[in-house]
Amino acid sequence: MQEILSELNREAGVVGSMVVTPDGMVVAAELGPSLDEDTVAALAAYMLGGVKNAMAMTGEQTATQFEVTSDFGRMVFLDVGPAYLVVVTHQNVNVDQTMIAIRSAAYKITHRRA
Amino acid sequence: MQCYMDLGMFEEAENVGRQARKLYPLSATVKETMRRLKRIKYDQQIRQLRERIRRNPNPTSYAMLAELYRDIGETEKTLELCREAMHNFPTHEGVYLIVGAIRYERYLKNRHPKDGVAAVENFEKALKLNNSNYKVLRCLGQLYLELGMPRKAMEKLRSALSYMPNEPQLMEMVKQAREMPPESDDDVEEHFKALYERYKQQAESQVVLRFGLDELNAIFARLPDLEGAYLLVAMTKDGRRLASRQFAQGIDENVALRCMKAIFDVTNDACLRMDIGPFVRGIFTGKTVRIHMFRFDDMLVGLFVYAKVHKRTAEQFLNDLIEEEFYAYRESG
Numbered sequence: 001m002q003e004i005l006s007e008l009n010r011e012a013g014v015v016g017s018m019v020v021t022p023d024g025m026v027v028a029a030e031l032g033p034s035l036d037e038d039t040v041a042a043l044a045a046y047m048l049g050g051v052k053n054a055m056a057m058t059g060e061q062t063a064t065q066f067e068v069t070s071d072f073g074r075m076v077f078l079d080v081g082p083a084y085l086v087v088v089t090h091q092n093v094n095v096d097q098t099m100i101a102i103r104s105a106a107y108k109i110t111h112r113r114a
Numbered sequence: 115m116q117c118y119m120d121l122g123m124f125e126e127a128e129n130v131g132r133q134a135r136k137l138y139p140l141s142a143t144v145k146e147t148m149r150r151l152k153r154i155k156y157d158q159q160i161r162q163l164r165e166r167i168r169r170n171p172n173p174t175s176y177a178m179l180a181e182l183y184r185d186i187g188e189t190e191k192t193l194e195l196c197r198e199a200m201h202n203f204p205t206h207e208g209v210y211l212i213v214g215a216i217r218y219e220r221y222l223k224n225r226h227p228k229d230g231v232a233a234v235e236n237f238e239k240a241l242k243l244n245n246s247n248y249k250v251l252r253c254l255g256q257l258y259l260e261l262g263m264p265r266k267a268m269e270k271l272r273s274a275l276s277y278m279p280n281e282p283q284l285m286e287m288v289k290q291a292r293e294m295p296p297e298s299d300d301d302v303e304e305h306f307k308a309l310y311e312r313y314k315q316q317a318e319s320q321v322v323l324r325f326g327l328d329e330l331n332a333i334f335a336r337l338p339d340l341e342g343a344y345l346l347v348a349m350t351k352d353g354r355r356l357a358s359r360q361f362a363q364g365i366d367e368n369v370a371l372r373c374m375k376a377i378f379d380v381t382n383d384a385c386l387r388m389d390i391g392p393f394v395r396g397i398f399t400g401k402t403v404r405i406h407m408f409r410f411d412d413m414l415v416g417l418f419v420y421a422k423v424h425k426r427t428a429e430q431f432l433n434d435l436i437e438e439e440f441y442a443y444r445e446s447g
Contacts, residue, residue, distance in 0.1 A: 050380025
């Protein structure tokens with residue numbers, strides 16, 4: 001899994017990636033020097049819980065994917081079974097191109113597990 | 115802009131781009147075109163500097179390359195490069211100044227304590243290496259004054275005055291610092307946090323909206339139908355409804371408002387704590403519903419669609435709403 005994340009991080013604009021369970025347990029992480037593993041894991045779990053609860057209000061049982069763009073960065077979450085692939089990117093990345101790489105990584109993670 | 119770029123008239127294209135950015139700060143098209151223009155403009159310089167760093171790394175080349183990336187708007191790349199330069203050349207002031215300036219710009223934009231503290235730390239480091247930078251002395255003096263730390267402010271402002279003894283604004287700041295009661299402690303972070311709380315309270319009581327409710331409802335009413343969409347809704351960041359347009363039954367408006375507020379609260383808070391600035395835009399996909407959300411000034415707009423609707427179609431719908439309705443309205447208004 002570490003290899004998959006390292007490969008993903010070589011994509012232009014990707015700052016770091018990790019696989020984390022909804023309760024914040026880190027399965028694997030490859031984060032750049034600007035990101036602290038514990039902080040990202042805790043905040044990813046916080047975001048996951050919050051977004052899932054909010055979407056449940058509309059009757060939606062799960063959040064399969066979400067992307068959040070802020071003033072200076074972007075975070076992408078992708079459901080990979082019991083955990084989520086979390087990717088932090090620069091704010092100006094080519095979204096479509098990066099999404100292909102992120103989906104490909106998510107596919108590999110899901111199928112390796114299976 | 116694009117025409118000038120096609121003709122190779124990059125200076126003219128940049129001038130138009132600057133005007134456009136002032137008028138339409140949230141326009142994705144303007145932002146992207148401007149970034150592309152600068153990429154083309156600096157392409158050769160970037161290659162040369164990269165090569166120079168590879169062959170003979172030196173702090174000046176690092177600082178020049180970081181400045182170019184900063185101008186293109188690639189903040190993260192700039193910060194990465196500065197981190198590398200700080201590691202290799204810890205006694206060169208240039209990169210501390212660049213990081214300090216980036217964090218100061220961010221601080222002015224969102225007033226978040228993390229940015230303020232990082233700006234101060236980097237400026238202070240730069241001053242330790244070279245105490246004669248007037249701009250940094252002045253900037254720090256002003257920041258300390260704003261934080262209610264007159265003792266520290268005086269230190270910097272006095273040094274700045276020695277370079278520009280008759281600068282009226284500087285003299286005014288010195289006067290203000292003299293009149294303030296001295297700070298009880300030197301904990302810059304705590305002062306920033308206290309200031310942030312004051313800004314937050316002030317911002318909550320002053321919601322900035324470009325449109326009246328009638329205008330906003332009129333804009334929503336004249337939007338074309340979007341196949342697969344349930345609801346378009348606009349609200350303030352604290353959850354007050356502004357306008358809505360129901361495309362199809364399926365999502366209750368009050369539920370949508372609560373859902374958007376909950377999503378905004380959690381994502382905005384997490385982004386700020388992650389140090390990547392406040393929430394701007396998001397797409398949240400479930401098995402049956404997808405929510406597209408963006409922030410426009412103090413307003414949040416959410417589009418609830420069936421999850422199978424193409425993501426790009428919904429995003430284009432919102433981009434058109436921003437560029438052809440929100441900005442166009444401001445122009446005519």
